[in-house]
Amino acid sequence: MSGQTFLASLQKRFGDAITGGNFEAIDPWIEVSPEGLVDVCTYLRDEASLRFNLLNCITVVDYFEPDPKKAAKAGFDPHLELVYHLWSIPNKTSLVVKVMLPRWKDDVPGELPEVATVSGIWSTADWHEREVFDLSGVRFLGHPNPRRILCPEDWVGHPLRKDYEMPLDYHGIRAR
Amino acid sequence: MATHLDDPRIIEFDVRTDEMLVNMGPQHPSTHGVLRLVLRTDGEVVSECVPHIGYLHRCAEKIGENLTPRQWIPYTDRMDYLAGMNMNLGWALTVEKLMKYQLPEKAKHLRVIISELNRIASHLVGMGAYGLDLGTFSPFLYAFREREKILDLFELACGARLTYSYLTVGGATHDLPSGWLKKCEEFLDQLLPVIVECHTLLTTNAIFVKRTAGLGILTPEMAIDYGCTGPVLRGSGVDHDLRRDGEDRYTDMYDGYAFEVIVERDGHYPRDHQYPAVPNSAILGDCWHRFYVRMLEVMQAIDLVRQGIDRYSTAKGDFGTPVKLTEKLPKGEAYLETEAPRGQMGFYIVSDGGTIPRRVRARSSCFCNLSVTHELCRGCLIADVPAIVGSLDVVMGEIDR
Numbered sequence: 001m002s003g004q005t006f007l008a009s010l011q012k013r014f015g016d017a018i019t020g021g022n023f024e025a026i027d028p029w030i031e032v033s034p035e036g037l038v039d040v041c042t043y044l045r046d047e048a049s050l051r052f053n054l055l056n057c058i059t060v061v062d063y064f065e066p067d068p069k070k071a072a073k074a075g076f077d078p079h080l081e082l083v084y085h086l087w088s089i090p091n092k093t094s095l096v097v098k099v100m101l102p103r104w105k106d107d108v109p110g111e112l113p114e115v116a117t118v119s120g121i122w123s124t125a126d127w128h129e130r131e132v133f134d135l136s137g138v139r140f141l142g143h144p145n146p147r148r149i150l151c152p153e154d155w156v157g158h159p160l161r162k163d164y165e166m167p168l169d170y171h172g173i174r175a176r
Numbered sequence: 177m178a179t180h181l182d183d184p185r186i187i188e189f190d191v192r193t194d195e196m197l198v199n200m201g202p203q204h205p206s207t208h209g210v211l212r213l214v215l216r217t218d219g220e221v222v223s224e225c226v227p228h229i230g231y232l233h234r235c236a237e238k239i240g241e242n243l244t245p246r247q248w249i250p251y252t253d254r255m256d257y258l259a260g261m262n263m264n265l266g267w268a269l270t271v272e273k274l275m276k277y278q279l280p281e282k283a284k285h286l287r288v289i290i291s292e293l294n295r296i297a298s299h300l301v302g303m304g305a306y307g308l309d310l311g312t313f314s315p316f317l318y319a320f321r322e323r324e325k326i327l328d329l330f331e332l333a334c335g336a337r338l339t340y341s342y343l344t345v346g347g348a349t350h351d352l353p354s355g356w357l358k359k360c361e362e363f364l365d366q367l368l369p370v371i372v373e374c375h376t377l378l379t380t381n382a383i384f385v386k387r388t389a390g391l392g393i394l395t396p397e398m399a400i401d402y403g404c405t406g407p408v409l410r411g412s413g414v415d416h417d418l419r420r421d422g423e424d425r426y427t428d429m430y431d432g433y434a435f436e437v438i439v440e441r442d443g444h445y446p447r448d449h450q451y452p453a454v455p456n457s458a459i460l461g462d463c464w465h466r467f468y469v470r471m472l473e474v475m476q477a478i479d480l481v482r483q484g485i486d487r488y489s490t491a492k493g494d495f496g497t498p499v500k501l502t503e504k505l506p507k508g509e510a511y512l513e514t515e516a517p518r519g520q521m522g523f524y525i526v527s528d529g530g531t532i533p534r535r536v537r538a539r540s541s542c543f544c545n546l547s548v549t550h551e552l553c554r555g556c557l558i559a560d561v562p563a564i565v566g567s568l569d570v571v572m573g574e575i576d577r
Contacts, residue, residue, distance in 0.1 A: 026508055059535065061534065085522070085524070087513075089400060089421075107249050116314075123403075126547065130542075149230060149522055151230065159238060
């Protein structure tokens with residue numbers, strides 16, 4: 001199935017939940033709305049001709065430029081990009097699913113954006129989503145154990161955000 | 177020892193036991209690195225096992241977002257420090273994928289030789305240390321002696337023994353020195369009997385089989401669900417190896433090489449006739465199978481290195497030309513997974529078009545492999561926990577971000 005027909009069939013099935021896609025990129029990707037993520041992912045895993053049964057990786061790319069001069073030239077609005085790398089063991093194909101999120105929920109700084117968990121579809125998402133929450137600050141609704149995984153429980157901030165500032169000290173230990 | 181108790185109450189006839197929380201680690205001998213396991217035990221039976229990670233946390237990804245791809249190569253060494261070459265290779269291939277860089281033929285064969293040699297070294301440590309976890313000492317010493325010889329070869333090639341930074345974006349930092357191939361072949365010739373000896377000492381050892389067979393069974397469905405890869409996945413009988421099934425950019429390296437994916441088919445492994453067969457008590461997906469897959473992969477890697485040496489010595493072209501340290505990256509993103517000794521190592525790079533990438537991501541195999549421990553350890557005995565965790569062969573440096 002070529003990229004465009006695949007995208008068209010997805011759009012026919014899920015309507016507005018599929019918000020875009022690019023099959024000319026190095027890794028072809030589709031863009032899904034946060035609301036439609038779980039439905040689309042369930043379909044991608046279960047559909048007999050697709051069978052994306054291995055979730056390789058969940059990444060957050062932070063599109064934000066702390067320097068206002070550079071931000072004016074950067075050419076993007078500040079947002080987070082949630083990237084799911086899928087692989088199908090039976091078909092030996094890969095697919096990238098992207099979800100665009102605001103940097104802060106309702107534009108209130110400090111309020112983490114939210115998206116539904118896919119750990120019910122791929123169990124491996126459990127740890128991956130905890131890592132994403134810990135390092136990039138995205139909350140996963142319905143996650144069975146939504147706690148930090150790499151940083152200590154009481155750590156402040158999400159280190160892989162572009163505007164993260166290292167705390168001066170942690171429990172009396174100089175950090176910077 | 178490897179007993180699974182469906183109902184832990186049956187052991188509670190005359191000895192009353194209470195639930196207890198037991199900490200294993202942060203530094204436990206069965207792991208390469210710092211891992212803490214919190215066990216909820218009832219007598220000897222483990223009812224829950226929660227791994228805690230993140231004791232290293234060296235900010236590798238954050239550093240990657242402040243350096244050029246070639247400057248980040250040394251940081252990949254320090255992830256899986258037992259297979260630094262394979263980590264270099266994964267990152268180099270990802271950057272080359274983004275840059276659409278084509279390698280000369282000779283560089284590809286050089287990479288096969290080096291990465292497969294490192295696979296042998298890594299599996300030797302995994303195998304030796306696993307034996308040590310279960311109480312055998314000699315295979316550990318033999319394995320480390322052989323690994324030293326591989327490190328000697330690497331030292332000749334690149335000057336380092338652990339953090340190589342040898343394979344880099346655009347090939348390798350320099351060519352193999354003269355006489356290196358001959359030394360490598362001599363090493364491979366004397367390695368075979370050692371591996372056969374390790375098979376006698378471990379694979380067929382009655383105590384070893386009793387302590388590993390039928391323990392920590394990971395079904396193929398669960399392995400895929402939890403994203404387990406590498407020997408852990410193949411030990412569960414899933415026929416998947418990126419050297420054959422992966423992306424073209426990676427499988428190109430192995431184009432024309434004769435090798436078979438090490439996985440059980442109809443109760444038999446490739447080369448079963450040469451080496452001990454599967455014991456009756458072993459169940460597909462248990463600790464014994466994961467160990468055996470690693471042992472057979474050592475034999476396979478020996479073959480691959482030999483083939484690589486043949487091709488390398490006749491191939492035309494150069495060993496590659498490393499790109500500039502501050503080479504401009506094209507705008508875009510690329511993700512690539514390679515088959516590292518512990519499983520699939522994925523790297524992801526997002527570039528805005530400058531020299532420094534916007535996002536660098538490392539997806540490590542150990543991270544996913546370890547996440548399945550709580551399923552495997554449920555209902556086993558405390559003494560079996562090191563056997564299960566050891567069979568996953570985790571390197572904690574890889575889990576760290």
